[in-house]
Amino acid sequence: MGAIFIAVGLLPVKGIINWMTDGGTLHFVHVVMLALVVLGAWLIFWTLKKNYYLRVETQANRWNLVFRGKVLIDDLKSFVDEANTEYGYTIESEI
DSSP, X not given: OHHHHHHHHHTTHHHHHHHHHHOOOOOHHHHHHXXXXXXXXXXXXXXXXXXXXXXXXXXXXXXXXXXXXXXXXXXXXXXXXXXXXXXXOOOOXXX
C-alpha cells in the first residue's frame, strides 16, 4: 500500500518542476498527490518497524493487542507471569 501511495504521489512531479521553472498554474490536486509520497513512506516505515503484540484467543474471538513504543522483554515476561498467577489465565508465551 505504501509503495502504491508513493508511486501515485510521484506522478505530478514533472508538472510541479515545470511550474517551478516556467510558472503557470499549480493545481491543488498535485500538492495532495505529492503528500501521498510522505504518507506512503510513513506506512512503509511503520510496517517494517518491530512491534510486540499479545495475541488473545477465546473460544469465540481472537485479538492482537499491539504494544506501542519501547517495550522491555523483562517487563513483558513479568506481565505474562503476573497474569498467569494472579488471574489464573492460561498464557502460552513465545518470548
